[in-house]
Amino acid sequence: MIVRIIFLVLCAVGILTGEARAQLFLEDGKKILAVSGGDHLNGSLLIHNTSSAPADVRVYWEDFEYQPPYDGTKNFLPAGTAPSSASQWVSFSPQIFTLPAFGRQRIDYTVTVPSQIQEGHYGVLFFERNSDSLKNQEGITLVTRVGCLFFVEPKDKTKKAVLQDIALKANSITASFVNQGNVVLIPRTTYYIMQEGGLVLLRGDIGKRYVPPGASGQLEIPLKKKLDPGHYTLVVNSDLEEGDVVVKEIGLAADASGQLTIENSQD
Amino acid sequence: MKTILSLIAGGLFLLFQAVPVWAVQTAFTVSATIPDATGIGMTVSSVNSSTNTFTTQPAGTTALSFDPMTFNSTSKIYLPDHYFALDIGVTGGSGSPDTTVTYTEGANPNNGTSHPNGLGHKSTATFAKEVAGSTGATVETLLTAHGPKKRLTDLSGEHVAFTEVSGGFLRIYLGIWTGSTTSPADPTNGEPFSNTDVAGQYNGSLLVTAVVN
Numbered sequence A: 001m002i003v004r005i006i007f008l009v010l011c012a013v014g015i016l017t018g019e020a021r022a023q024l025f026l027e028d029g030k031k032i033l034a035v036s037g038g039d040h041l042n043g044s045l046l047i048h049n050t051s052s053a054p055a056d057v058r059v060y061w062e063d064f065e066y067q068p069p070y071d072g073t074k075n076f077l078p079a080g081t082a083p084s085s086a087s088q089w090v091s092f093s094p095q096i097f098t099l100p101a102f103g104r105q106r107i108d109y110t111v112t113v114p115s116q117i118q119e120g121h122y123g124v125l126f127f128e129r130n131s132d133s134l135k136n137q138e139g140i141t142l143v144t145r146v147g148c149l150f151f152v153e154p155k156d157k158t159k160k161a162v163l164q165d166i167a168l169k170a171n172s173i174t175a176s177f178v179n180q181g182n183v184v185l186i187p188r189t190t191y192y193i194m195q196e197g198g199l200v201l202l203r204g205d206i207g208k209r210y211v212p213p214g215a216s217g218q219l220e221i222p223l224k225k226k227l228d229p230g231h232y233t234l235v236v237n238s239d240l241e242e243g244d245v246v247v248k249e250i251g252l253a254a255d256a257s258g259q260l261t262i263e264n265s266q267d
Numbered sequence B: 001m002k003t004i005l006s007l008i009a010g011g012l013f014l015l016f017q018a019v020p021v022w023a024v025q026t027a028f029t030v031s032a033t034i035p036d037a038t039g040i041g042m043t044v045s046s047v048n049s050s051t052n053t054f055t056t057q058p059a060g061t062t063a064l065s066f067d068p069m070t071f072n073s074t075s076k077i078y079l080p081d082h083y084f085a086l087d088i089g090v091t092g093g094s095g096s097p098d099t100t101v102t103y104t105e106g107a108n109p110n111n112g113t114s115h116p117n118g119l120g121h122k123s124t125a126t127f128a129k130e131v132a133g134s135t136g137a138t139v140e141t142l143l144t145a146h147g148p149k150k151r152l153t154d155l156s157g158e159h160v161a162f163t164e165v166s167g168g169f170l171r172i173y174l175g176i177w178t179g180s181t182t183s184p185a186d187p188t189n190g191e192p193f194s195n196t197d198v199a200g201q202y203n204g205s206l207l208v209t210a211v212v213n
Helices: A002-021 B002-023
Strands: A024-026 A030-035 A040-049 A055-066 A074-078 A090-093 A096-099 A104-112 A121-129 A139-154 A161-169 A172-179 A188-195 A200-206 A216-222 A230-239 A245-254 A260-266 B038-048 B054-056 B063-065 B070-072 B077-079 B082-091 B098-105 B123-132 B138-142 B149-151 B158-160 B169-176 B203-211
Touching: A024 A121, A024 A139, A030 A040, A040 A096, A055 A090, A090 A121, A096 A104, A104 A121, A139 B038, A161 A230, A161 A245, A161 A260, A172 A230, A172 A245, A200 A216, A216 A230, B038 B203, B082 B098, B082 B203
Parallel strands: A030 A139, A139 B203
Antiparallel strands: A024 A040, A024 B038, A040 A104, A055 A074, A055 A096, A055 A121, A090 A104, A121 A139, A139 B063, A161 A172, A172 A216, A188 A200, A188 A230, A230 A245, A245 A260, B038 B054, B038 B082, B070 B077, B082 B169, B098 B158, B098 B203, B123 B138, B123 B149, B123 B169
16 A cells, blocks of 8 residues: 555656646657649648646747758748748648647648749748746746748659768768758668678768758768778668668778778769 | 268368358558657756755746846855756657757847947856756766857857757756856856946846757
C-alpha cells in the first residue's frame, strides 16, 4: 500500500512538472507538398495546449532560409521577403484563438499554386503564445513559438548535386556538396575507406546538411586513425532520399610517414 | 470398396471444408506514421544572487523583471538581487526541433544620448545543458559553442541544435552584466547600469523558437 502511495505521489509530481514545462505542442512540424502548377491543396494542423492554463495563440506566416554551414540553422524572415517564399500561396484559419487548458485547435490551410512552379517554395507557419509584457519595469519579456515548416515543391523537381573541391585538411578530408537542382536537398552522407584488397578500414556518417538550390555545403570526413603506407579508396555516398544518391570515389595514397595525397576522384 | 469410396468422399469433404479457410487468409499490412512533432515549453525560475536558491515561477510566466535594482557603493553600479534560469523543453516525437533565440531591444531611455546602449548591452545570457541527476539536482555542462555567455544584444538567431542538448534540456541564465571575471566570465564588451545611464525603464523581448529541420 505504501509503495502504491509513493508511486502515485511520484506520478503526480511528474505530471505537475510536465505541465509546468510543456505548453504548446504541434503534432506535425513539417509539411512536404509535391505540387503541379494550378494545384489547390487543403490540409490541417493540430496544436495542443499541454498545460493547465489557457493560452492565447497567434498564427502567422514567415519565410525561412537555411544558412551556412547548412547544418539546419535557419534565418526567419518576414513573409514575402525571401526569393523562394510561398507566403502568397498559403492561407490559413483561424489566425487568433484561445487554447483551453489541455485543449487543442485545428488550423486549416489552403495552398494555391500558380499556373507554373519552377522551383521549391518554402515558409513556416508559426504559433506564438501571447505574452504579458512588462509594464513600467526593467526586464525581459519572453515570447515562445513553435512552427510547421512548409516545403512546396514541384512534382517534377530536379534533384541534382555534385561533390567537388575534394581537399585534405589536418586529420580530415573535406568536400563541397553543391546543389544543382531546384529544391532544397537534405543529404545524409555516409563514407568508408577501403584498402586495395577491398577490406573496409573505416566507416562513418556525417550529420545531415540542408542545402538550398545553388548553395554549397561543406562536408568533413574525419580520419580517426593514421593509415599505413598504401593505396586506398574513399567512397562518399550522399543519400538524397527517394532513391536518389550522389556517389564520389576518391583515390588516396599514404606514404611511409602517414602523409596522405589525393590521387584521383570520380563520380 | 465401400470403405475406399467412403474415405475418398470424406477426404474430399474435408478438402472442400478447408478451402474456404485458405481463401480467407489475407496478409494485413500494419503501419503507423509518427509525424515530426514539435513542442515547446518553459519553466522560469528566479535565482537569488547571493544564495543561488531557485524559486520556480508560476507556469506561463513571461515577464522577467530585474527590479529592484539597487546601487552598489563599492562598484558604483546598479545590481539586482536575482537573475533568472529559463529551462526550455523542446519535444520532438520523431522530429528533433532545434531552438533559436533572438533578442529585440525594447524601451531604452539612453536613446539619443552619447551613450545609447540599452538593456541588450547591459545583460547577459548563459547557455547550458542540464541533465537530471540521481539526487534530483541537474548536472550542468556549459555550451561553449554559444559563448557560453553572451550579451543579449548579440543573440540574433542563436541556434541550439537538438543534438546539443539530447538527453537533457537547455537552460539559459539571464542576468544583468556585472563585470564578473569568475567563469563563465561576463563578456568584456558588456557594460553595467550606472549613474551615467538615463533614469527610466529599460526592457526588451526574447523570442524562443522551436522548429524541426
